[in-house]
Amino acid sequence: xxxxxxxxxxxxxxxxxxxxxxxxxxxxxxxxxxxxxxxxxxxxxxxxxxxxxxxxxxxxxxxxxxxxxxxxxxxxxxxxxxxxxxxxxxxxxxxxxxxxxxxxxxxxxxxxxxxxxxxxxxxxxxxxxxxxxxxxxxxxxxxxxxxxxxxxxxxxxxxxxxxxxxxxxxxxxxxxxxxxxxxxxxxxxxxxxxxxxxxxxxxxxxxxxxxxxxxxxxxxxxxxxxxxxxxxxxxxxxxxxxxxxxxxxxxxxxxxxxxx
Amino acid sequence: xxxxxxxxxxxxxxxxxxxxxxxxxxxxxxxxxxxxxxxxxxxxxxxxxxxxxxxxxxxxxxxxxxxxxxxxxx
Numbered sequence: 003x004x005x006x007x008x009x010x011x012x013x014x015x016x017x018x019x020x021x022x023x024x025x026x027x028x029x030x031x032x033x034x035x036x037x038x039x040x041x042x043x044x045x046x047x048x049x050x051x052x053x054x055x056x057x058x059x060x061x062x063x064x065x066x067x068x069x070x071x072x073x074x075x076x077x078x079x080x081x082x083x084x085x086x087x088x089x090x091x092x093x094x095x096x097x098x099x100x101x102x103x104x105x106x107x108x109x110x111x112x113x114x115x116x117x118x119x120x121x122x123x124x125x126x127x128x129x130x131x132x133x134x135x136x137x138x139x140x141x142x143x144x145x146x147x148x149x150x151x152x153x154x155x156x157x158x159x160x161x162x163x164x165x166x167x168x169x170x171x172x173x174x175x176x177x178x179x180x181x182x183x184x185x186x187x188x189x190x191x192x193x194x195x196x197x198x199x200x201x202x203x204x205x206x207x208x209x210x211x212x213x214x215x216x217x218x219x220x221x222x223x224x225x226x227x228x229x230x231x232x233x234x235x236x237x238x239x240x241x242x243x244x245x246x247x248x249x250x251x252x253x254x255x256x257x258x259x260x261x262x
Numbered sequence: 263x264x265x266x267x268x269x270x271x272x273x274x275x276x277x278x279x280x281x282x283x284x285x286x287x288x289x290x291x292x293x294x295x296x297x298x299x300x301x302x303x304x305x306x307x308x309x310x311x312x313x314x315x316x317x318x319x320x321x322x323x324x325x326x327x328x329x330x331x332x333x334x335x336x
Contacts (some may be wrong), residue, residue, distance in 0.1 A: 183324030245316040
């Protein structure tokens with residue numbers, strides 16, 4: 003059992019080679035990763051449709067679920083970006099819901115899309131791209147004040163500017179790698195312990211001293227259950243952390259120079 | 263030593279980076295808990311900061327993990 007096997011991309015419907023402008027020849031196919039993303043999208047739309055159907059002032063149970071999720075991200079965005087961030091809330095909420103759906107569905111049902119570096123890197127590039135666009139549109143060349151924190155004495159400024167600049171350049175990498183690494187690591191650990199169950203069972207089936215494999219298999223199975231519970235928490239936490247960091251990076255450029 | 267064996271050893275050594283991430287995350291949660299027990303009223307408002315700090319510390323451990331995976335399967 004190879005724990006990396008689960009991350010292999012399989013072509014479900016192959017469209018063969020296509021010739022794209024600028025990119026050149028490339029493979030076009032409907033893959034399992036693609037299918038999982040489509041399912042995540044449909045689940046979000048269905049979920050939002052159900053929780054907003056026949057809305058009341060006093061929420062029903064299903065409506066309360068939606069309101070809790072919405073309110074949590076809304077409060078977080080509001081407290082971090084402030085009143086000017088209202089326009090950015092839809093982006094943060096969309097990213098949060100999509101990552102959450104992909105994480106949870108990947109854990110329970112489908113292929114884990116967020117364990118592909120290409121996907122998480124795209125999310126990070128989207129976020130940092132938005133930060134750059136807003137930064138330059140809103141502040142013009144004043145955007146570069148981001149690298150000069152207020153209140154630094156003049157003799158330390160030559161040291162602080164390169165550090166701030168490098169840390170800004172590292173943001174998309176850490177944003178992408180954190181989600182990717184957490185999902186990959188968690189699922190590999192799950193598969194490794196699940197593999198132990200099978201290996202210990204085979205040992206026990208061999209008879210003789212192999213019977214000692216039975217408690218080992220039970221222990222591994224308990225570990226798989228515990229890890230699955232932990233992964234449920236991680237799936238939610240990573241989506242939340244991605245949303246929080248998106249808010250922090252957006253706040254840097256929306257409220258440049260007068261942080262609150 | 264052949265290159266395949268060196269790769270396996272390197273992947274194992276790369277995971278040592280997680281020690282630092284473990285210390286960092288433990289520090290954050292430990293300090294949060296001691297602070298929260300002294301002033302439970304203020305604890306709820308700092309949950310967001312707690313998870314951001316933990317995520318930032320954890321990212322460095324994840325980097326070492328990714329490096330290990332790259333060495334082993336790359």
